[in-house]
Amino acid sequence: MIEDKIKELGYELPEAPKPLAAYIPALKVNDLVFTAGQLPSINGELKFRGKVGAEIGIEEGAKAAEICALNCLSVIKSVVGSLDKIEQVVKLTVFVNSADYFIDQPKVANGASELLSKIFGNKGKHVRSAVGVNELPLNAPIEIEMVVRI
Amino acid sequence: MIEDKIKELGYELPEAPKPLAAYIPALKVNDLVFTAGQLPSINGELKFRGKVGAEIGIEEGAKAAEICALNCLSVIKSVVGSLDKIEQVVKLTVFVNSADYFIDQPKVANGASELLSKIFGNKGKHVRSAVGVNELPLNAPIEIEMVVRI
Amino acid sequence: MIEDKIKELGYELPEAPKPLAAYIPALKVNDLVFTAGQLPSINGELKFRGKVGAEIGIEEGAKAAEICALNCLSVIKSVVGSLDKIEQVVKLTVFVNSADYFIDQPKVANGASELLSKIFGNKGKHVRSAVGVNELPLNAPIEIEMVVRI
Numbered sequence: 001m002i003e004d005k006i007k008e009l010g011y012e013l014p015e016a017p018k019p020l021a022a023y024i025p026a027l028k029v030n031d032l033v034f035t036a037g038q039l040p041s042i043n044g045e046l047k048f049r050g051k052v053g054a055e056i057g058i059e060e061g062a063k064a065a066e067i068c069a070l071n072c073l074s075v076i077k078s079v080v081g082s083l084d085k086i087e088q089v090v091k092l093t094v095f096v097n098s099a100d101y102f103i104d105q106p107k108v109a110n111g112a113s114e115l116l117s118k119i120f121g122n123k124g125k126h127v128r129s130a131v132g133v134n135e136l137p138l139n140a141p142i143e144i145e146m147v148v149r150i
Numbered sequence: 151m152i153e154d155k156i157k158e159l160g161y162e163l164p165e166a167p168k169p170l171a172a173y174i175p176a177l178k179v180n181d182l183v184f185t186a187g188q189l190p191s192i193n194g195e196l197k198f199r200g201k202v203g204a205e206i207g208i209e210e211g212a213k214a215a216e217i218c219a220l221n222c223l224s225v226i227k228s229v230v231g232s233l234d235k236i237e238q239v240v241k242l243t244v245f246v247n248s249a250d251y252f253i254d255q256p257k258v259a260n261g262a263s264e265l266l267s268k269i270f271g272n273k274g275k276h277v278r279s280a281v282g283v284n285e286l287p288l289n290a291p292i293e294i295e296m297v298v299r300i
Numbered sequence: 301m302i303e304d305k306i307k308e309l310g311y312e313l314p315e316a317p318k319p320l321a322a323y324i325p326a327l328k329v330n331d332l333v334f335t336a337g338q339l340p341s342i343n344g345e346l347k348f349r350g351k352v353g354a355e356i357g358i359e360e361g362a363k364a365a366e367i368c369a370l371n372c373l374s375v376i377k378s379v380v381g382s383l384d385k386i387e388q389v390v391k392l393t394v395f396v397n398s399a400d401y402f403i404d405q406p407k408v409a410n411g412a413s414e415l416l417s418k419i420f421g422n423k424g425k426h427v428r429s430a431v432g433v434n435e436l437p438l439n440a441p442i443e444i445e446m447v448v449r450i
Contacts, residue, residue: 170406172414173413173427177388177391177426179332179388179390180330184427185427186429187428187429243429247432283432284398284400284434285402286405287405289403295429
């Protein structure tokens, strides 16, 4: 059971975040589920803020990425009922709120990617883009969207 | 009829914008249609320019987002023939040309999301990522790409 | 044979780049193949660095985009065995590391789009988003992700 595995690893699946605006958090299309971009919030409160490379460092950024990934899983569960239905994590797009000269977006994004590998094993191996951006909603350090196959 | 609904709401479907370069505006793959990134232009002329949070405000940004969304619909129509074929708006990716410290990307993106809900009702409910970027083509304030299921 | 065409055009398919981190370079889902974001590197070495519009110009940016596109093809080949299986290039997302006031992202992205048209003809015609970002991994000037249908 995937949720047991998440607990075993010392994590907790957050409540599915409410969208910040006029959209839905996840949508199933054929055998794919697409999530909205998720921030590192738990119970509606951002756990990290600011630019990576200035206000927060790589390690905190990677922790923030873990929370984004768990939020993605949470909204997927809200649509399909159980994380055990995930056959493959397909794709992450990772937007890192980056200070000038910060070029370690991959290390930050690894927070999400490595956690997914631990949780799902081979089913967690995904493609990924990680890019820097100059601003994110609510001054979040990271925003991640996920596609999975169920 | 979706086009009647668009008129009823006081909007007009623009001519499908020509691509700025060597690509096509929309492509059907199985039951999905993907659009190229659309700017807030009508008849080839950008209706808004500059960074949100500096040169233009949230409300103008949201109006620009509406135009981007209508352009997405226009290029989808150019590929599938009628907007009535849209079964579900699946996903928006909203890139907001953001001034330093501007963190209200979701409010800007709502211009697009709320209009789609008004036009399509439940079929208009989509997932969405909204992120800030430091520059966009032609100094547009917003670029939006859309995926729909037909 | 697509690889012959690439050589005829004076290009060479690079070795499939190793991911920079905990993800995989390409993944097949049903009849689509998604790539991870690709940088303009050959044999693990970035061929261009820095912001377009400052450290490098549009032409160098477009050359960098060509390399990104070839790397996308290379990782697709690593998953499906042959580029001849590509029925349609579906979508590019092009992130351009942009200097302040640089708004010619489409001209840079054309490096990739035009090369794909030359290689694949009509099968190379894709939708595309091109956006500016303030930083990219390793200070790369461009990152491109691709979706193809096989």
